Amino acid sequence: MSDQQRPTPDQIMAEFERMRSEAEATLQRYEQVSAELGADAVEVVSEDGLLSVRLDANGKVDAIVINEGAMRHRQSIGPATVALIRRARDLYALKTAEMARRLVGDKIDVDAVLAQYLPKDGQGPGRTPR
Amino acid sequence: MYGDIHSKLAEAQRLAAETEAEAVSEDGAVRVVAGPGGDVRIIDLRMNAFELSGFELGEITTAAVKAATDEADRELSEAIRRTLADVFAAEREERQ
Numbered sequence: 001m002s003d004q005q006r007p008t009p010d011q012i013m014a015e016f017e018r019m020r021s022e023a024e025a026t027l028q029r030y031e032q033v034s035a036e037l038g039a040d041a042v043e044v045v046s047e048d049g050l051l052s053v054r055l056d057a058n059g060k061v062d063a064i065v066i067n068e069g070a071m072r073h074r075q076s077i078g079p080a081t082v083a084l085i086r087r088a089r090d091l092y093a094l095k096t097a098e099m100a101r102r103l104v105g106d107k108i109d110v111d112a113v114l115a116q117y118l119p120k121d122g123q124g125p126g127r128t129p130r
Numbered sequence: 131m132y133g134d135i136h137s138k139l140a141e142a143q144r145l146a147a148e149t150e151a152e153a154v155s156e157d158g159a160v161r162v163v164a165g166p167g168g169d170v171r172i173i174d175l176r177m178n179a180f181e182l183s184g185f186e187l188g189e190i191t192t193a194a195v196k197a198a199t200d201e202a203d204r205e206l207s208e209a210i211r212r213t214l215a216d217v218f219a220a221e222r223e224e225r226q
Binding site: 055059060061062063064065066067068069070071074077078079081082085086089 | 169170172175180183187188196
């Protein structure tokens with residue numbers, strides 16, 4: 001590479017500045033969309049209002065709340081909680097996908113990716129990933 | 131070599147589907163079986179679970195769920211690490 005082709009320190013600094021601005025704008029956009037969709041606080045409540053599950057910002061179970069009234073339904077608390085966690089995770093996946101759609105939707109077919117993993121009519125994943 | 135990597139990746143996918151970890155609360159009231167990535171599969175409550183308040187049972191169940199999912203993630207990471215280590219070791223041998 002000749003000296004003429006080599007970028008000057010000013011050009012390098014300008015490129016760094018452009019990359020920094022882009023990264024800041026992306027982060028700002030991420031925070032804006034995240035707050036708008038409430039993706040940092042996913043919470044689902046059972047239809048009877050006796051159980052609730054909250055996920056943290058990473059989609060992991062953060063809290064399971066069992067109302068005293070639920071203690072009467074001994075046999076169903078376990079399976080109902082598993083089902084509620086599944087619903088919470090599906091909701092989290094949808095919110096995360098919506099965020100991805102808004103942030104990088106022009107570059108990646110988010111819906112196609114999501115279709116491989118989200119349950120279809122409650123019967124497990126839509127299709128098996130290849 | 132690439133065929134081998136593909137087969138190892140398929141194996142990693144199989145491991146992800148098959149990995150399961152169990153966590154049981156100290157008093158044995160709550161047993162949780164989970165897969166990696168927060169996939170909770172079974173929550174089993176024993177009779178002594180119903181001697182607790184709803185609040186206490188929620189706390190204990192949460193802790194058991196976290197323990198089981200964390201363990202499943204750890205086991206999967208370890209299994210994938212071993213699988214990939216085999217691939218890279220074979221590649222190194224081929225080069226020598």
